[in-house]
Amino acid sequence: MNTNLKISNITKIYPGCVANNDVSLEFNSGKIYALLGENGAGKSTLVKILSGVVIPDEGKIYLNKNILKLNSPSDAKKNDIGMVFQHFNLFETLSVFENLIIDSDEQRENLKEKIDTIMKKYNFSVDLDVPVLNLSAGQKQKVEIIRCLIRSPKVLIMDEPTSVLTEQETSELFLSLKKFSEEGILIIYITHKLKEVMQLCDEVAVMRRGKLVSVSQINNENIESLANKMVGQDLKTIKKKKENTSSEQLIKITNLNFTSEDPFETNLVDINFSLNRGECLGIAGISGNGQSELFQVLSGEIISNKNSIEFNKNLIGDLNPQERREYLMAFSPEDRLEQAAIPQMAIFENVALNNFKSSNFFNNGLINESKIKEHSKKIISEFNVNTDNIDLKSQFLSGGNLQKLIIGRELITSPDLLICFNPTWGLDVGAINYIHETLIKINEQNKSIILISTDTDELLKLSDKISVIHRGKLSKIMNAEDVTSEKLGILMGGGN
Amino acid sequence: MIKIVKRDQPSKAIFFFTPVLAIFLTLIAGGIIFYILGFKPIEALKFFFIVPIADKYGFSELLLKATPLCLIAIGLSFCFKSNNWNIGAEGQLTFGAIVSGGVALLFYDQEGLYILPIVILAGAIGGMIYASIPAILKTYFNTNEILVSLMLVYVSKLILDYLVVGPWSNPEGFNFPETRQFSDSARLPLLFEGLRIHAGIFLALAAVIISWFVFYKTYLGFQMKVSGFSLKTAKYAGYKGKKMIILVFLISGACAGLAGVGEITGPIGQLHREVSPDYGFTAIIVAFLGRLHPVGIIFASLVVAITYLGAETAQIFMQIPKYTGQVFQGMILFFLLASDYLLFFKFKFIGSKK
Numbered sequence: 001m002n003t004n005l006k007i008s009n010i011t012k013i014y015p016g017c018v019a020n021n022d023v024s025l026e027f028n029s030g031k032i033y034a035l036l037g038e039n040g041a042g043k044s045t046l047v048k049i050l051s052g053v054v055i056p057d058e059g060k061i062y063l064n065k066n067i068l069k070l071n072s073p074s075d076a077k078k079n080d081i082g083m084v085f086q087h088f089n090l091f092e093t094l095s096v097f098e099n100l101i102i103d104s105d106e107q108r109e110n111l112k113e114k115i116d117t118i119m120k121k122y123n124f125s126v127d128l129d130v131p132v133l134n135l136s137a138g139q140k141q142k143v144e145i146i147r148c149l150i151r152s153p154k155v156l157i158m159d160e161p162t163s164v165l166t167e168q169e170t171s172e173l174f175l176s177l178k179k180f181s182e183e184g185i186l187i188i189y190i191t192h193k194l195k196e197v198m199q200l201c202d203e204v205a206v207m208r209r210g211k212l213v214s215v216s217q218i219n220n221e222n223i224e225s226l227a228n229k230m231v232g233q234d235l236k237t238i239k240k241k242k243e244n245t246s247s248e249q250l251i252k253i254t255n256l257n258f259t260s261e262d263p264f265e266t267n268l269v270d271i272n273f274s275l276n277r278g279e280c281l282g283i284a285g286i287s288g289n290g291q292s293e294l295f296q297v298l299s300g301e302i303i304s305n306k307n308s309i310e311f312n313k314n315l316i317g318d319l320n321p322q323e324r325r326e327y328l329m330a331f332s333p334e335d336r337l338e339q340a341a342i343p344q345m346a347i348f349e350n351v352a353l354n355n356f357k358s359s360n361f362f363n364n365g366l367i368n369e370s371k372i373k374e375h376s377k378k379i380i381s382e383f384n385v386n387t388d389n390i391d392l393k394s395q396f397l398s399g400g401n402l403q404k405l406i407i408g409r410e411l412i413t414s415p416d417l418l419i420c421f422n423p424t425w426g427l428d429v430g431a432i433n434y435i436h437e438t439l440i441k442i443n444e445q446n447k448s449i450i451l452i453s454t455d456t457d458e459l460l461k462l463s464d465k466i467s468v469i470h471r472g473k474l475s476k477i478m479n480a481e482d483v484t485s486e487k488l489g490i491l492m493g494g495g496n
Numbered sequence: 497m498i499k500i501v502k503r504d505q506p507s508k509a510i511f512f513f514t515p516v517l518a519i520f521l522t523l524i525a526g527g528i529i530f531y532i533l534g535f536k537p538i539e540a541l542k543f544f545f546i547v548p549i550a551d552k553y554g555f556s557e558l559l560l561k562a563t564p565l566c567l568i569a570i571g572l573s574f575c576f577k578s579n580n581w582n583i584g585a586e587g588q589l590t591f592g593a594i595v596s597g598g599v600a601l602l603f604y605d606q607e608g609l610y611i612l613p614i615v616i617l618a619g620a621i622g623g624m625i626y627a628s629i630p631a632i633l634k635t636y637f638n639t640n641e642i643l644v645s646l647m648l649v650y651v652s653k654l655i656l657d658y659l660v661v662g663p664w665s666n667p668e669g670f671n672f673p674e675t676r677q678f679s680d681s682a683r684l685p686l687l688f689e690g691l692r693i694h695a696g697i698f699l700a701l702a703a704v705i706i707s708w709f710v711f712y713k714t715y716l717g718f719q720m721k722v723s724g725f726s727l728k729t730a731k732y733a734g735y736k737g738k739k740m741i742i743l744v745f746l747i748s749g750a751c752a753g754l755a756g757v758g759e760i761t762g763p764i765g766q767l768h769r770e771v772s773p774d775y776g777f778t779a780i781i782v783a784f785l786g787r788l789h790p791v792g793i794i795f796a797s798l799v800v801a802i803t804y805l806g807a808e809t810a811q812i813f814m815q816i817p818k819y820t821g822q823v824f825q826g827m828i829l830f831f832l833l834a835s836d837y838l839l840f841f842k843f844k845f846i847g848s849k850k
Contacts, residue, residue: 321734333732
């Protein structure tokens with residue numbers, strides 16, 4: 001029984017972003033296919049289209065030459081397409097068996113028999129009567145896989161399945177996947193990890209910025225060639241002119257560690273780096289490798305050991321963000337709408353979030369509204385925020401204008417160091433250029449920047465030094481001139 | 497044809513209009529219920545909403561009932577605006593009443609101007625202590641404040657029960673479940689001869705003004721507002737989010753405790769089993785009907801207070817159980833939540849083409 005899945009000319013446009021641009025692919029059973037790409041390359045959208053979660057604007061899907069209408073996830077299930085998402089969809093407090101029976105229409109006994117057969121066949125050992133919350137991530141994933149197998153799927157899609165697994169669990173998973181493939185299940189494996197593609201897959205499709213870049217046999221590829229395709233070679237040439245960087249050290253991080261209690265967070269291991277005045281340090285990496293934790297540790301949202309951060313010859317590791325601002329640090333977090341600003345509050349109120357003692361926004365505990373408003377007007381005119389109404393709720397600003405407001409709020413006090421995290425994420429080209437120019441300008445004023453970004457293009461354009469974060473560890477700090485996109489791609493994927 | 501369309505932005509006018517609409521719909525629904533019960537709707541509603549406040553005494557009673565509702569709702573507005581769902585104000589009221597009552601009993605045979613302030617302060621502290629339990633459990637142990645604060649209501653009522661029949665019961669009281677009468681110095685003064693309205697109303701008015709000032713004019717209020725919208729932003733700005741949570745609970749507990757003081761040192765003058773006809777729960781409705789705004793809460797507390805009075809008049813003149821009052825309170829909340837739909841959606845009338 002052969003399965004042939006074909007997608008032709010799929011296009012999906014979101015406001016301000018083409019997620020999938022005329023993507024056509026063909027898959028045949030018996031092989032394991034890798035879908036490779038950076039964050040935001042359009043992999044997830046494509047997968048969501050295949051599992052019925054997202055409906056494409058254009059294009060068709062064929063299963064064994066028959067046209068497939070996927071209007072909802074249940075359509076995908078009916079058509080024997082199984083899907084294991086990155087984050088598990090299990091009820092933690094219910095037992096494994098209860099989780100499996102919920103969306104099954106089989107009799108209790110039949111189902112039990114079926115599950116037993118599956119577990120024996122693939123050598124899975126999961127206790128069916130244990131509540132899911134007691135299982136390890138690997139076991140939870142097995143439950144998800146069993147849930148798909150119960151329906152004897154023709155196609156099994158795995159979305160970044162190893163992001164929560166240990167090495168051991170990963171190799172077990174690979175064995176199972178190879179076995180499924182031998183039995184005729186068509187497997188599509190979504191990932192940004194190059195090593196895994198080389199280990200597991202037969203064919204690889206690379207996506208970048210919503211477009212399909214290449215489809216090739218794995219035998220014709222190696223890690224370097226894939227990294228090149230994934231990151232894109234055309235981007236590495238643009239670089240900032242290196243000027244007046246001084247040798248005066250501004251910030252030094254020594255043996256910084258962070259261990260999280262939350263299993264979805266990444267631990268930071270032995271972070272060490274230093275940065276001079278007027279320099280921009282770019283930190284690359286695929287999202288979820290500890291960037292958000294690193295930002296929080298640097299901004300003081302997560303407080304660490306006092307001695308681990310030395311800024312301007314002061315030890316500030318144990319200070320909170322407000323206290324760090326007094327030492328002339330500024331922060332622009334990744335999440336504009338949920339962290340850097342409050343959409344339901346007026347522009348001038350959002351400006352007051354960055355509050356120095358010397359700014360006099362609050363005198364003796366009272367709000368000094370006229371002072372804040374005056375300051376807000378200054379930001380709006382200096383940073384080209386396209387509005388003249390500072391009483392406007394900030395939710396009515398476009399993403400670009402909101403980001404200008406945030407960057408402006410952080411920079412107008414002329415801090416010595418700006419730490420920003422994905423400052424141009426989701427913005428249009430004009431706003432991106434403006435932000436980039438602004439960042440270059442403050443470097444030229446002998447101020448420093450730590451730029452944490454998942455956009456390699458941006459990093460290569462703005463950074464003087466570059467490091468890559470992978471699983472909470474920073475790579476060696478490299479001079480940006482010596483870095484190629486190829487090298488970055490390998491480091492981001494965990495290679496050497 | 498009518499089509500429902502999502503609004504681009506919540507309408508400010510509708511924001512203040514829906515409470516009025518909710519009250520209007522409640523009146524209509526109330527009229528229908530009275531009709532089904534065999535009363536003339538208009539007349540019944542008149543008994544319910546107009547007769548009780550038609551004279552001086554009635555108006556004093558209205559203010560008397562509105563006072564605790566307003567006070568508690570003001571406190572709750574701090575919690576609700578910052579997304580802390582304290583629904584145990586009834587327990588904080590009861591515990592405040594217990595503490596202030598206990599203090600008042602210490603002075604039962606003494607007179608002096610110093611007594612009343614101590615009694616009032618004790619009530620506020622009692623409410624704060626009781627509200628700090630769900631707050632601390634929430635911030636340090638991630639418990640759900642809704643469950644904890646609600647269950648503590650029943651705990652406080654049982655404590656009160658135990659005290660008034662046991663250790664604190666009046667030795668000369670023939671085993672009635674009540675304490676001694678407080679001394680006059682521990683009582684909130686009455687404002688007018690022959691009317692029950694007492695100085696507690698000034699506490700409520702002070703709370704309204706202070707809360708408006710704190711929330712809209714101070715840095716503390718700004719921090720509470722930010723923490724309520726997003727703890728992540730509060731953390732980023734460097735505010736102490738956990739402290740803010742505990743603080744709003746304390747404010748809310750203090751207000752509820754003061755309401756308890758008002759009840760026992762005002763009209764009642766002693767502790768007994770039922771210090772409050774569920775003011776603490778009804779105040780939740782008041783807080784939302786008043787849109788969590790100090791001025792809105794004043795109006796809302798007056799409207800809801802009528803339902804208490806109306807229920808009593810209706811019981812006397814129409815032989816309807818006084819629990820009808822709760823039916824009306826429930827309907828107000830129901831219609832308010834339902835008409836809040838209009839905040840985010842609007843009806844569009846599309847003319848049919850022929």
